[in-house]
Amino acid sequence: MGRRSYGQFCGLARALDVVGDRWSLLVVRELLVGPARYGELREALTGVATNLLAERLRALEASGVIERRLDRRRRCTVYALTEWGEGLRDPVEGLIRWSTPLVAAGRGDDTFQGAWLVVALQALAGRRTAARPLAVGVEAADAQLTVRLDETGVSVTLGFDPRPATVLKAEPQVVLGLASGALTVPEVIASGTLEGDPRKLEAVFANLTPPADPVTAG
Amino acid sequence: MGRRSYGQFCGLARALDVVGDRWSLLVVRELLVGPARYGELREALTGVATNLLAERLRALEASGVIERRLDRRRRCTVYALTEWGEGLRDPVEGLIRWSTPLVAAGRGDDTFQGAWLVVALQALAGRRTAARPLAVGVEAADAQLTVRLDETGVSVTLGFDPRPATVLKAEPQVVLGLASGALTVPEVIASGTLEGDPRKLEAVFANLTPPADPVTAG
DNA sequence: CCGCATCCTCATGGATACTG
DNA sequence: CAGTATCCATGAGGATGCGG
Numbered sequence: 001m002g003r004r005s006y007g008q009f010c011g012l013a014r015a016l017d018v019v020g021d022r023w024s025l026l027v028v029r030e031l032l033v034g035p036a037r038y039g040e041l042r043e044a045l046t047g048v049a050t051n052l053l054a055e056r057l058r059a060l061e062a063s064g065v066i067e068r069r070l071d072r073r074r075r076c077t078v079y080a081l082t083e084w085g086e087g088l089r090d091p092v093e094g095l096i097r098w099s100t101p102l103v104a105a106g107r108g109d110d111t112f113q114g115a116w117l118v119v120a121l122q123a124l125a126g127r128r129t130a131a132r133p134l135a136v137g138v139e140a141a142d143a144q145l146t147v148r149l150d151e152t153g154v155s156v157t158l159g160f161d162p163r164p165a166t167v168l169k170a171e172p173q174v175v176l177g178l179a180s181g182a183l184t185v186p187e188v189i190a191s192g193t194l195e196g197d198p199r200k201l202e203a204v205f206a207n208l209t210p211p212a213d214p215v216t217a218g
Numbered sequence: 219m220g221r222r223s224y225g226q227f228c229g230l231a232r233a234l235d236v237v238g239d240r241w242s243l244l245v246v247r248e249l250l251v252g253p254a255r256y257g258e259l260r261e262a263l264t265g266v267a268t269n270l271l272a273e274r275l276r277a278l279e280a281s282g283v284i285e286r287r288l289d290r291r292r293r294c295t296v297y298a299l300t301e302w303g304e305g306l307r308d309p310v311e312g313l314i315r316w317s318t319p320l321v322a323a324g325r326g327d328d329t330f331q332g333a334w335l336v337v338a339l340q341a342l343a344g345r346r347t348a349a350r351p352l353a354v355g356v357e358a359a360d361a362q363l364t365v366r367l368d369e370t371g372v373s374v375t376l377g378f379d380p381r382p383a384t385v386l387k388a389e390p391q392v393v394l395g396l397a398s399g400a401l402t403v404p405e406v407i408a409s410g411t412l413e414g415d416p417r418k419l420e421a422v423f424a425n426l427t428p429p430a431d432p433v434t435a436g
Numbered sequence: 437c438c439g440c441a442t443c444c445t446c447a448t449g450g451a452t453a454c455t456g
Numbered sequence: 457c458a459g460t461a462t463c464c465a466t467g468a469g470g471a472t473g474c475g476g
Contacts, residue, residue, distance in 0.1 A: 003240065003449090003467080007265060009328035011314035011321050011338050012247050018320065020240070022221065022468075029230050038439055047225060049469045054440055076438085084319065091312030096229035098305045102236065103229050110227035120229050221448075222468090240449070256458050267450050272459055294457085 018063045019088065023048050023056050025095075028081065028088050031066060033115045035080035046111045060085075093123035236281045237306065241266050241274050243313075246299065246306050249284060251333045253298035264329045278303075311341035 003021050006013040019025050023045060030036055030044050042053055057079060060066045065085040071078045081088070096119065103120075221239050224231040237243050241263060248254055248262050260271055275297060278284045283303040289296045299306070314337065321338075 005328075006244065007328050008244075008334070009321070009326070009330040010247070010334040011317040011341065012310055012334075013244060013328075014320035015313040015317035016243060018317075020238075020243075022238070025234060025238075026224065026226075026231060029228070039437095042439090047469085049471095050440065051442080051470095052468065084316075087316045091309045091316055092230055094309030094312045095233040098302075098309055099229040099233035099236075101302065102232035103227070107227045110223075110225050110231075112227040116226070116228040116230075123229070260458090265450085267452090268459065269451095269461080270449065 015091075018065060019060075021056060021059070023052060024060060025088075025092065027053075027056055027060065027079075028065065028085065029092060029119055030115065031079060031081045031085070032089055032092065032119050035069060035071065035078040037071075037074075037076055037078050041079065044113060044115065089119075092119065096120055096123040233309075236283060237278075239274060239277070241270060242278060243306075243310065245271075245274055245278065245297075246283065246303065247310060247337055248333065249297060249299045249303070250307055250310065250337050253287060253289065253296040255289075255292075255294055255296050259297065262331060262333065307337075310337065314338055314341035 003017075005017045008014075019028060026045055026048075027041060030041055036044070038053070038057070041057075042048065042050060045053065057066065061068065061079075064082055065088070066079050067082050068077050069080050070076075221235075223235045226232075237246060244263055244266075245259060248259055254262070256271070256275070259275075260266065260268060263271065275284065279286065279297075282300055283306070284297050285300050286295050287298050288294075
């Protein structure tokens with residue numbers, strides 16, 4: 001039954017009444033990547049108790065943030081964000097951008113999954129402006145990504161299937177694919193900074209050598 | 219001591235490890251208005267237990283989100299956001315924008331304080347673009363605000379002192395002050411919509427009659 | 437198997453009293 | 457005024473069960 005309401009006529013308090021419960025925003029993060037089954041969510045959110053996940057899903061559905069859908073291809077029910085729930089992408093990305101110092105501190109013993117890179121890199125690279133450069137401290141391992149650069153920004157799509165959960169290995173190694181060809185970028189994201197406008201980012205990649213197995217952009 | 223870490227190498231999870239605890243983001247919201255004393259926070263966050271508030275303040279200070287300062291004028295220690303903590307304005311405003319349907323649902327029995335209007339109106343009016351019109355559902359009572367309109371957006375400052383907490387009355391009645399003169403706007407924000415660009419907003423106010431006690435813009 | 441529901445234990449939140 | 461100490465209620469976490 002979730003947590004009690006703050007009882008405040010305030011947008012933030014009302015928002016937290018809906019998505020402020022533990023695990024709730026992480027469920028949203030998973031669904032921002034795409035619809036997912038119950039078991040996939042359970043696997044992705046390492047450490048969540050099944051009763052908690054079930055309760056949160058029920059609450060989020062009742063609030064209109066998520067909805068159950070029928071996946072015809074997989075012949076199962078999946079959870080997906082509603083249109084309103086999709087609107088959480090903006091504040092979630094804001095929190096991710098704010099947290100860069102925490103992420104740059106290193107991985108430690110934390111778990112790390114490929115799907116998280118999707119939302120994270122969209123948040124970090126997708127909104128960059130010259131006025132607000134960003135220091136990226138994300139590690140990556142055995143992940144293939146496709147990054148597209150244009151005037152409007154940077155879009156990131158995965159070169160691997162985020163479902164079921166892709167658990168990444170320890171050593172940071174990112175494979176980035178550009179329209180001009182894929183490039184191996186070891187530890188670029190891990191230790192370096194992606195600052196300034198997309199042009200700069202492209203220039204950084206241009207100095208690196210292409211990998212053996214290039215990823216072509218869609 | 220707060221909640222356990224999610225143990226995930228993910229920006230959102232790390233962010234929630236810091237500000238995901240109950241009351242934490244509401245403390246941040248209060249400090250986004252300005253530095254505040256312990257008692258002021260306790261009064262503003264109606265319903266928070268003193269031990270919880272003390273624990274959250276300790277944790278947020280340890281995380282580097284807030285800091286204690288000496289208020290020379292008032293001869294007391296106040297809590298204030300650090301520079302990094304100020305960065306939470308962006309995701310907090312995002313959550314407030316996302317929550318407009320929840321706020322538009324009406325006030326109900328929830329408490330309502332003037333200081334909350336500062337952050338809320340900045341979030342709702344400050345970032346509006348023609349591409350993303352916003353429906354505002356905030357009620358207000360006996361609050362005097364100063365709203366400035368220009369090409370870059372809308373800035374909102376209070377015409378009353380947010381500290382100590384200003385508890386607003388039930389009947390919605392907003393006093394908005396423009397550079398061209400202050401205007402009484404009963405229930406405009408409560409029931410109406412502030413959509414489109416700032417010009418439209420100004421046009422809405424132009425049709426209303428000035429109040430007895432105008433608030434001049436800074 | 438998958439998708440939950442139940443049960444149990446214990447950490448955490450909430451209300452009140454109390455203290456420097 | 458600014459917290460700390462205490463006690464109780466509640467939610468989180470883990471294991472397990474159970475129907476489809």
